[in-house]
Amino acid sequence: MPSEIAPRIAIVGAGPAGLYCADGLSRNLPEARIDVFDRLFAPFGLVRYGVAPDHQGTKAVTRLLDRLIAKGNPRFLGQVTLGRDVALDELRRHYHAVVLATGCAVDRRLGVPGEDLPGVIGSGAFSRWYNSHPDGGTCPAELGAVRRAAVIGNGNVAIDVARLLAKSSAEMAASDLTEGPRAAFAACPVEEIVVVGRRGPVEANFTTAELAELGRLARAMPVVEADDLPTEIGEAGGDRRTKEANLATLRGFVDVPVKPVRIRFLFHRAPIAFEGSSHLSAIRLRRADGGEESLPVDLAVTCIGYRGEAIDGAPFDAERGIVPNVEGRVAPGLYVAGWAARGPSGVIPTNRTDGMSLAGRIAADIAALPAPADDGDLFDRLRERGVAVVTYDDWHRHDLAEIATAPQGAPRRKSPVLLR
């Protein structure tokens, strides 16, 4: 090690990719000082703000991640925005290595006419609202008159959105939805949710557990046309076992008992325009046979993936919306993890594996990396210039306050601002 000081590593982004990398680093390099920055006051990224509010089991991973940062190293530095409060160059002057784990926060667009009509929203904007994200604001669409909604895309986000629109208030009682979204979903008079896929059921990206859950809802039934389901999965790429299990699950949906709300799967339909004068009234769809049809709807939620944003001082692949890298390596001393590295794919355990293996590569590289030019503590520098850094203790107080004020049956009462 050319440096006299113990390794210092900064991770930008306290979501699963960043925190699992921090976990791996603290195991591989127990002497290292690891600082995890996040632009939000709360850690856990998509686990807190992306995982659906009724999937509390999935959110349980925050307990492990919380324990990791509770020890003070890795150290959580919340409410610090890269590019505003600290530049990437400054981080690189303070640390041997910097890991970008900033995710993919921007909704991808379909790029078809009418996409900006009121009533057409992206799943990112929708989930930031219903997950009480600090940038979530008010609901991006008026849900009070929605009788038929379209959910565009055949991934797990599409399933989340369809399920949240379909569930009854009682089914949401144990969720962490706050009063506003809870009331808005409860008052939504939805009768039909159409899940629109541009390809077929075999090509869908659903995981089977998420798909099967739609068959167990209290007031909603999945609707699938038997003719849409092939008898064999053919040559489709991907995980054959999941595809077979998905097909079997969809077959099981053909004869489910009738319930008041329908979740209808419409395959082989690509949206080519959103129609309406002052508000969305229909989606123009192109069928696989080349024909077109119009689907009248009051709401369309596009669930077609996300992209990252360029970071000053780091390369950017504008087409894919990621930081280009080779196994997480961007440049000497600069790394990228999670969705910012590979795009918006994979589940939480995927980020665990990725974060852990990147940590191993950083540990292998660290001895050859030059010592930081500035050996001062960036936390002090940030405080000196008035950045209101949120510490783990601040976060912990907030966390306890959310739990203490939880409505009956709910795990917490999420607040979009830090409770002091």
Ligand code: NAP
């Ligand atoms: P996804 O799995 O990549 O699905 C995106 C869907 O959008 C695909 O069906 C894709 O179709 C479609 N699409 C893309 N561009 C389109 C276009 N121009 N026109 C029409 N359709 C288009 O992404 P996601 O659902 O956003 O999920 C992101 C990641 O988070 C995934 O890895 C997912 O598994 C994970 N996640 C997991 C859970 C869970 O475990 N419970 C919950 C939510 C999300 P093509 O396949 O034809 O491109």
